[in-house]
Amino acid sequence: MSQSVHRTDVAIVGAGPVGLFAIFECGMLGLRCHVVDTLDSVGGQCVALYPDKPIYDIPAWPRIEAAQLIEQLEHQAAPFDPAYHLGQRVERLARTADGGAWRLETSAGVAIEAAAVLIAAGVGAFGPNRPPLAGIEAYEGTGVFYYVKRKEDFRGKRVVIAGGGDSALDWALALADIADSVAVVHRRAKFRGAPKSVARLQALADAGTIELVTPYQLAALGGDGGRLDTVVVRTLDDEERRLPADALLPFFGLSMNLGPILDWGLNLDRHHIAVDPASCATNHPGLYAIGDIATYPGKLKLILCGFSEAAMAAHAAFGICRPDQALHFEYSTNKGIPRPESGAV
Amino acid sequence: MSQSVHRTDVAIVGAGPVGLFAIFECGMLGLRCHVVDTLDSVGGQCVALYPDKPIYDIPAWPRIEAAQLIEQLEHQAAPFDPAYHLGQRVERLARTADGGAWRLETSAGVAIEAAAVLIAAGVGAFGPNRPPLAGIEAYEGTGVFYYVKRKEDFRGKRVVIAGGGDSALDWALALADIADSVAVVHRRAKFRGAPKSVARLQALADAGTIELVTPYQLAALGGDGGRLDTVVVRTLDDEERRLPADALLPFFGLSMNLGPILDWGLNLDRHHIAVDPASCATNHPGLYAIGDIATYPGKLKLILCGFSEAAMAAHAAFGICRPDQALHFEYSTNKGIPRPESGAV
Numbered sequence: 001m002s003q004s005v006h007r008t009d010v011a012i013v014g015a016g017p018v019g020l021f022a023i024f025e026c027g028m029l030g031l032r033c034h035v036v037d038t039l040d041s042v043g044g045q046c047v048a049l050y051p052d053k054p055i056y057d058i059p060a061w062p063r064i065e066a067a068q069l070i071e072q073l074e075h076q077a078a079p080f081d082p083a084y085h086l087g088q089r090v091e092r093l094a095r096t097a098d099g100g101a102w103r104l105e106t107s108a109g110v111a112i113e114a115a116a117v118l119i120a121a122g123v124g125a126f127g128p129n130r131p132p133l134a135g136i137e138a139y140e141g142t143g144v145f146y147y148v149k150r151k152e153d154f155r156g157k158r159v160v161i162a163g164g165g166d167s168a169l170d171w172a173l174a175l176a177d178i179a180d181s182v183a184v185v186h187r188r189a190k191f192r193g194a195p196k197s198v199a200r201l202q203a204l205a206d207a208g209t210i211e212l213v214t215p216y217q218l219a220a221l222g223g224d225g226g227r228l229d230t231v232v233v234r235t236l237d238d239e240e241r242r243l244p245a246d247a248l249l250p251f252f253g254l255s256m257n258l259g260p261i262l263d264w265g266l267n268l269d270r271h272h273i274a275v276d277p278a279s280c281a282t283n284h285p286g287l288y289a290i291g292d293i294a295t296y297p298g299k300l301k302l303i304l305c306g307f308s309e310a311a312m313a314a315h316a317a318f319g320i321c322r323p324d325q326a327l328h329f330e331y332s333t334n335k336g337i338p339r340p341e342s343g344a345v
Numbered sequence: 346m347s348q349s350v351h352r353t354d355v356a357i358v359g360a361g362p363v364g365l366f367a368i369f370e371c372g373m374l375g376l377r378c379h380v381v382d383t384l385d386s387v388g389g390q391c392v393a394l395y396p397d398k399p400i401y402d403i404p405a406w407p408r409i410e411a412a413q414l415i416e417q418l419e420h421q422a423a424p425f426d427p428a429y430h431l432g433q434r435v436e437r438l439a440r441t442a443d444g445g446a447w448r449l450e451t452s453a454g455v456a457i458e459a460a461a462v463l464i465a466a467g468v469g470a471f472g473p474n475r476p477p478l479a480g481i482e483a484y485e486g487t488g489v490f491y492y493v494k495r496k497e498d499f500r501g502k503r504v505v506i507a508g509g510g511d512s513a514l515d516w517a518l519a520l521a522d523i524a525d526s527v528a529v530v531h532r533r534a535k536f537r538g539a540p541k542s543v544a545r546l547q548a549l550a551d552a553g554t555i556e557l558v559t560p561y562q563l564a565a566l567g568g569d570g571g572r573l574d575t576v577v578v579r580t581l582d583d584e585e586r587r588l589p590a591d592a593l594l595p596f597f598g599l600s601m602n603l604g605p606i607l608d609w610g611l612n613l614d615r616h617h618i619a620v621d622p623a624s625c626a627t628n629h630p631g632l633y634a635i636g637d638i639a640t641y642p643g644k645l646k647l648i649l650c651g652f653s654e655a656a657m658a659a660h661a662a663f664g665i666c667r668p669d670q671a672l673h674f675e676y677s678t679n680k681g682i683p684r685p686e687s688g689a690v
Binding site: 017021024025028050053054055056057058059060061062064066069072073075076276277278279296297298300301302304305307308309311312315316329332333336337 | 362366369370373395398399400401402403404405406407409411414417418420421621622623624641642643645646647649650652653654656657660661674676677678681682
């Protein structure tokens with residue numbers, strides 16, 4: 001695998017909301033950032049898991065959808081011309097040979113050398129639990145979807161949803177009006193979701209809008225050339241039904257995986273990285289952790305707290321990246337931001 | 346002075362951006378707030394000192410004017426129906442007689458009893474330094490202004506600005522196009538502001554758009570029935586000039602004053618309240634400090650960090666206000682916010 005080496009001030013691991021805001025905070029201090037994320041687009045869980053969901057506790061946004069939050073943060077970071085390396089995981093993190101910087105290597109063969117590293121990796125790399133169905137890979141992205149990015153994609157489709165928790169219920173309710181048909185497959189008659197959602201589901205089932213297929217489990221997929229047309233389900237007694245389907249949405253939870261981060265010699269506290277709350281510094285000089293992956297006494301897992309941590313880590317990283325410069329604290333109202341025509345944008 | 350007594354969960358001292366966001370964070374935990382501020386409107390410095398200035402480092406707001414930030418935060422807090430007590434200062438803070446709560450008494454005779462108090466008082470009560478001119482009070486608000494709330498208020502007016510720093514320069518430049526005339530009075534020929542502003546001022550003076558009146562000092566005001574028409578200025582050699590004027594804007598800095606807060610027995614660290622960063626708790630149980638007035642190792646005086654402190658203090662205060670209830674942590678995306686029709690709004 002060929003390796004291009006990028007040298008920069010700060011490498012950020014994770015392009016979720018906190019990683020994106022860290023680009024801005026570093027940029028305001030004159031620090032250039034390279035950002036790596038396992039997902040194919042920026043935004044982390046906000047975009048991958050709940051883009052349409054409104055968030056109410058972003059300060060000065062009484063209501064903002066997760067995808068819009070990410071758009072705003074990306075726009076705010078843009079003047080600082082961050083370099084994004086998406087769809088790849090940081091596999092290795094170690095000091096450079098001369099000890100003067102950190103070196104990251106990604107699964108795509110990219111190498112980044114940076115004076116400071118901000119780990120904003122959330123819950124780590126995360127992905128859906130796949131149902132164990134033979135040949136399911138062939139349908140993923142065409143007939144099998146683990147996330148709903150846009151409800152409109154399912155207009156007029158015959159949709160089969162599998163699972164008994166909140167995600168299954170929420171999407172069954174949300175797609176009931178849009179899809180041609182919605183069937184919910186669950187291995188038990190009882191659903192685990194919020195009582196209000198369960199009641200609404202039952203009402204729509206009673207009205208014939210949604211079909212509840214219980215107690216069945218997914219058994220097989222049928223289709224032709226990657227085009228799904230049937231979901232086969234079975235009871236424990238091997239009673240079988242064939243559900244006509246254009247789309248299967250399995251909601252069996254997510255597995256989170258810190259992956260290689262576990263190997264970086266960081267002080268961990270129950271799968272989180274322990275940091276000094278004064279700086280978000282880890283036990284390694286120049287390595288910082290911010291957002292949901294970081295922990296300290298009193299830590300709240302809120303995006304808005306991660307923003308504050310990003311500011312603190314950026315200020316602390318400045319001392320590592322520019323050891324000979326005093327940090328001249330200035331408010332953004334006085335300093336402004338770089339003008340696109342004067343920068344590298 | 347008659348006293349009405351309000352009993353509530355949380356009393357917030359200061360209605361600046363951080364105090365306003367604290368209402369929201371408390372509200373999301375079911376805690377009701379009363380808020381006291383010395384100014385006549387919410388917003389603190391954002392509204393009183395720089396309403397038109399853009400802020401660039403509010404997360405997910407690439408650019409927002411200070412007044413708009415306050416509007417958004419007020420709107421976000423509104424569903425929780427906060428009670429505002431404006432234009433009054435908290436004069437006294439002490440435990441109630443039975444020791445079960447804190448009691449605040451304001452300069453307007455309002456008494457508030459609260460289980461927890463969040464001090465979000467910024468730099469304390471602040472106000473402009475007044476020039477020592479006989480009878481100036483009679484013109485304040487009609488002909489003498491210490492802040493520019495809206496530039497439009499000065500359209501077509503003969504404006505005299507006094508001072509040699511950035512505020513004087515910035516407003517001279519900003520009003521040059523709008524006012525009928527702008528004269529800048531300064532006791533020395535040299536101005537102290539940013540070099541770029543000084544150069545622009547000089548260019549406008551050379552072009553005859555602005556008149557520089559140096560080295561003069563304010564000596565007296567002339568007018569009739571509260572209507573300013575003349576600003577009298579003098580050199581150190583008693584050379585006098587009479588400047589025709591509809592408005593005088595003196596910019597001689599602000600004095601900040603913690604006032605009675607100094608008497609509350611709080612651990613102070615160079616005029617800031619020392620808090621535990623895990624909770625923003627002060628040395629008194631149930632008393633918290635957040636925003637610019639609070640300090641701890643690594644503290645950054647940024648509004649966005651104050652937002653995070655508000656969240657931490659609200660969560661800590663919950664334990665004081667609801668000692669028998671476990672705090673069930675829920676994300677706003679799942680919980681939503683109270684609907685106006687179901688609450689007290």
